[in-house]
Amino acid sequence: MSSPVDLSTPISQVGLVGVGVMGAPMARNLMKAGFSVVAWNRTRARMDALVGDGASAGNSAADVAARSELVITIVSDSPDVVAVATGSDGVFAGARPGTIVVDMSTISPAVTRDLAAQASAHALTWLDAPVSGGEAGAIAGTLTIMVGGDAPAFARAQPVLSAMGSRVTHMGPSGHGQMTKLCNQILVAINLLGASEALSFASRAGLDVERVYSALTAGAANSWALEKLGRKMIDRDFAPAFKVKLQQKDLRLVSEAARDVRTPVLGTALVEQLLRTLEAQDKGELGTQALITVLEQLGAR
């Protein structure tokens, strides 16, 4: 067995598994803050630019873990995290005792609790730390990071997390980061519906939507969704910042978790069905602001 991580010194070696739209800018912010980064991605080509910027390339998730004091995983969905964590070439197989694994993907709270237990059996500590703020927040280093897991591990990980986010909150035990992210997605979904319904009604009523936007963003009607996504709806800019299909994945997680805790989520369910309509129209790759087009189709011609 390899030697344990020295817990008496601050973390300097950070591993990264998943170099996508989010992972790549997060790695750059880590390097800017002085951390050494070793990275691995299933699709090797995605890593080239990051290596050019100073990151080392690992040969596998296990190799990345072996060379790190803290390993970040940021991939798409629960099965992807399970694969990179528990696979034969995965993080658990390579990590030294005392390593902190920080999963920044948005996945199931139930799967998270299971992975945390497995990590513990390997003498590792699992933190669930999903993010909000999208690619723009990842680039700017202003992500909201919601962390579940062991408090001392959170304290040790905090300088690493603060290099990527502007509000880093310890939410409670394992799974509470993911549960908080689901609360975040409930709001993101329902506020998106609000912006879509108000602006489609405004158009239908013959209003000047530009002036409506100006008046409504000033007061009690305002939301991040209205400001950012409402702007794009008016501009008919449906390019993805957050894709319909990814929002659907998150709402499926909300739906499952809500069933587990036995509470209906009426508004979220409505938005899920409307986004499914977009997917059925082969628009799953558009940004979520395309929801307004579904509402427009519902109104009179």
Next chain:
Amino acid sequence: MSSPVDLSTPISQVGLVGVGVMGAPMARNLMKAGFSVVAWNRTRARMDALVGDGASAGNSAADVAARSELVITIVSDSPDVVAVATGSDGVFAGARPGTIVVDMSTISPAVTRDLAAQASAHALTWLDAPVSGGEAGAIAGTLTIMVGGDAPAFARAQPVLSAMGSRVTHMGPSGHGQMTKLCNQILVAINLLGASEALSFASRAGLDVERVYSALTAGAANSWALEKLGRKMIDRDFAPAFKVKLQQKDLRLVSEAARDVRTPVLGTALVEQLLRTLEAQDKGELGTQALITVLEQLGAR
């Protein structure tokens, strides 16, 4: 017939019909800005404090109108506005030619267009100018004011409106102020649902809602509703800033206007039904943030 209003000088005499939770602080801001205010209210006792602060008391809506260059009406619902405008002792009966009538109540856009036509037949100009921002905004003079009607009348009224609001927007012709307010209420309603659903889910999931609030107000989940009403939900403060029964009145107006323009409003309809549940529980006098209690009742015991 009394002499017409002199349109070559700026407005100095402002009438106010309706001295309620909104009207009283708005009158005080008008006086602070240097306008003379003459007021009338159906319940006379409500006017005493305002008269103590320097306003004149009118004997009727007609009397107020006769003594003003611009008359503000701010009462509860469409029939109330019709009564104070068209009654035998109403604004139309007393107003001199050239008077601007500014209705700052939230009422039906269709009724508004009808009143504007009647005003025109009396050589008066009708502006619909509903507000957002509640009692706090009325006191602070930071209301959002959404104005429909004749552009020259809007320009003449603007200094008066600016004494009460921080964002005053001319939305278009008659009725467009009210239609914009309905867009505002769509967002207010749906964003309220978002905050309620996310925070009730958070409690049910065993999260620390205080930390959830802190994390979620930082990013893409944020809204005025989450910040202001979510705060009150966590504090179990259901005292009214905006009453359930008034929100219901506004959502009825949305529902009617949406039917007129032939567009479904799925999210608003859902919130309307949930608020009706509160009313059925005799909670119509609570603040709208009490919506969370309905969602809590839906979950498992």
